[in-house]
Amino acid sequence: MVTRLEIVDAGLRTTVQDAGRCGWEHLGVPRGGALDFAAYRWANRLAANRADLAALECLLAGVTVRPDTDVWAGVTGARQVRIDGRSVPAWSGFRVPGETSLEIQALDGARCYVAFQGGIAVPPVLGSRSTYLPAALGGFEGRPLRSGDLLPLGMAGPMPQVEILRAPTRAITSPLQTRFAPGLRRDRLPEEALSILLSQPFTVSPQSNEMGLRLLGPPLPPGAGTMFSEPMPVGGIQITPGGHAIVLLNARGTIGGYPVLGTVITPDTWRLGQARPGDPISFAAVSVEEARRVTVDALQDLEAATPAALPICGKPGKT
Amino acid sequence: MGDSALMVEPADAGAATVSALAESIRSALARHRAVDVIPSYSSLLVRYDPTDLAAGRIEAIVRGIRVAPFERATRHFLVPVAYGGSLSPDLDDVAALSGMSTQEVIHRYCSARYTIRCIGFSPGFPYLDGLDPSLHTPRLETPRPRVPAGSVAIGGSQTGIYPFETPGGWRILGRTPLRLFDPALDPPVPYRPGDTIEFTSITWEEFERLSGLPVRSGEEKSW
Numbered sequence: 001m002v003t004r005l006e007i008v009d010a011g012l013r014t015t016v017q018d019a020g021r022c023g024w025e026h027l028g029v030p031r032g033g034a035l036d037f038a039a040y041r042w043a044n045r046l047a048a049n050r051a052d053l054a055a056l057e058c059l060l061a062g063v064t065v066r067p068d069t070d071v072w073a074g075v076t077g078a079r080q081v082r083i084d085g086r087s088v089p090a091w092s093g094f095r096v097p098g099e100t101s102l103e104i105q106a107l108d109g110a111r112c113y114v115a116f117q118g119g120i121a122v123p124p125v126l127g128s129r130s131t132y133l134p135a136a137l138g139g140f141e142g143r144p145l146r147s148g149d150l151l152p153l154g155m156a157g158p159m160p161q162v163e164i165l166r167a168p169t170r171a172i173t174s175p176l177q178t179r180f181a182p183g184l185r186r187d188r189l190p191e192e193a194l195s196i197l198l199s200q201p202f203t204v205s206p207q208s209n210e211m212g213l214r215l216l217g218p219p220l221p222p223g224a225g226t227m228f229s230e231p232m233p234v235g236g237i238q239i240t241p242g243g244h245a246i247v248l249l250n251a252r253g254t255i256g257g258y259p260v261l262g263t264v265i266t267p268d269t270w271r272l273g274q275a276r277p278g279d280p281i282s283f284a285a286v287s288v289e290e291a292r293r294v295t296v297d298a299l300q301d302l303e304a305a306t307p308a309a310l311p312i313c314g315k316p317g318k319t
Numbered sequence: 320m321g322d323s324a325l326m327v328e329p330a331d332a333g334a335a336t337v338s339a340l341a342e343s344i345r346s347a348l349a350r351h352r353a354v355d356v357i358p359s360y361s362s363l364l365v366r367y368d369p370t371d372l373a374a375g376r377i378e379a380i381v382r383g384i385r386v387a388p389f390e391r392a393t394r395h396f397l398v399p400v401a402y403g404g405s406l407s408p409d410l411d412d413v414a415a416l417s418g419m420s421t422q423e424v425i426h427r428y429c430s431a432r433y434t435i436r437c438i439g440f441s442p443g444f445p446y447l448d449g450l451d452p453s454l455h456t457p458r459l460e461t462p463r464p465r466v467p468a469g470s471v472a473i474g475g476s477q478t479g480i481y482p483f484e485t486p487g488g489w490r491i492l493g494r495t496p497l498r499l500f501d502p503a504l505d506p507p508v509p510y511r512p513g514d515t516i517e518f519t520s521i522t523w524e525e526f527e528r529l530s531g532l533p534v535r536s537g538e539e540k541s542w
Contacts, residue, residue, distance in 0.1 A: 255439030263321025
């Protein structure tokens with residue numbers, strides 16, 4: 001019998017996400033997937049899953065769900081977790097009895113993750129269950145969840161024989177100092193752009209989303225003239241003609257026409273996924289070598305703590 | 320470009336070279352995980368997992384690839400576009416900036432055969448070469464938060480089609496009723512860099528009738 005999960009209160013915007021959609025970016029389909037990759041993987045670990053199963057990602061507000069049979073769940077990124085009104089510790093995994101409600105509130109940052117043993121079993125689209133909203137692709141009918149939706153869960157193994165599973169660390173820290181490697185297109189921007197980005201405070205604009213984090217702050221001098229559109233890296237810091245900086249996140253446009261001043265290191269893009277509107281952001285420059293070293297360490301630590309049965313995002317798509 | 324991506328700019332940066340090089344790199348790295356190779360006008364981006372592949376290794380592989388002359392047969396796509404009213408919010412501005420009537424703008428826009436340089440930004444968005452120089456028009460100062468799906472638009476010397484509603488700063492001339500991206504099809508986008516596109520003007524009645532049909536290759540109208 002398939003376990004079904006009823007969405008009792010979908011919150012502000014809850015979507016199904018996984019590790020993302022690899023191998024389709026040459027057709028303009030961004031990888032997407034969970035923005036705070038570490039918190040997403042820990043939610044799966046706490047749900048006794050391999051780390052790449054589909055989970056719920058809730059934006060700015062929580063979610064209330066009700067499974068129709070007993071299920072093991074893992075929650076990261078929220079401080080208030082209740083089962084039928086009874087509190088359970090934050091950042092933990094636990095049993096949710098059938099027909100009881102699991103209520104998640106008070107996010108640590110901008111996004112929390114709720115995983116269930118067996119994973120959310122929506123059909124994969126182009127190799128991933130992630131929701132990509134602009135093209136209504138993947139997830140549950142390609143859209144944010146609504147109250148009353150019924151989601152199928154995958155086949156679960158035996159539940160952990162413990163009362164509770166805990167995550168040893170919290171992955172979210174604030175304020176955010178964001179490390180980036182100055183990039184290839186610095187020469188298309190005035191010198192001052194880099195010094196302003198490094199010395200001045202910025203805050204997160206409410207117009208941010210999973211395509212990009214828009215920054216509010218002192219104007220940055222834009223590049224002169226126009227350039228042909230070129231591929232955009234995730235983490236790229238775009239400077240618009242209006243002098244605004246946008247840090248490109250997982251669901252960015254794969255090709256863009258604004259010069260990129262530098263690229264935020266991968267683990268710091270996960271943390272930017274937790275930045276709320278109004279949060280302060282400051283920047284620090286690192287060398288490409290240091291960026292690679294820090295990222296490899298972070299990915300290896302995460303893989304050791306939250307193993308995936310398959311290489312994350314490992315199946316290349318057909319051309 | 321950071322810790323998990325490399326930008327490659329081939330010396331001979333023709334569209335055919337960049338696209339063929341991207342395909343060769345994709346094949347060479349097929350056994351590695353988390354690889355995406357995104358070609359554009361004169362450069363391409365290789366995304367990789369730095370725990371699986373070192374940047375130096377990718378550089379060596381890329382340097383070892385010799386791109387054969389572009390031999391793949393190209394295909395042609397005829398794309399119907401309706402103009403006027405709410406479908407063409409920037410047609411009057413483009414006409415004013417180019418000093419032509421809107422009819423002349425539409426005529427010139429539909430007279431060219433465009434070459435697809437790359438696909439991206441959003442799923443299936445074709446970046447097209449071959450825009451009549453008299454129609455080159457600067458991008459909007461402030462991008463629109465929402466460009467309707469199917470909009471055909473001009474950005475500088477480039478033109479393209481927005482397959483989905485996304486933000487965008489290009490000037491919108493008209494709208495195609497056809498569907499350009501379908502994840503249920505293999506491949507989900509029928510055209511590739513090097514293929515050609517031609518626009519043909521249709522009425523609003525035809526627009527209604529063709530709404531949601533898939534784009535197909537061929538020299539003649541498929542509707």
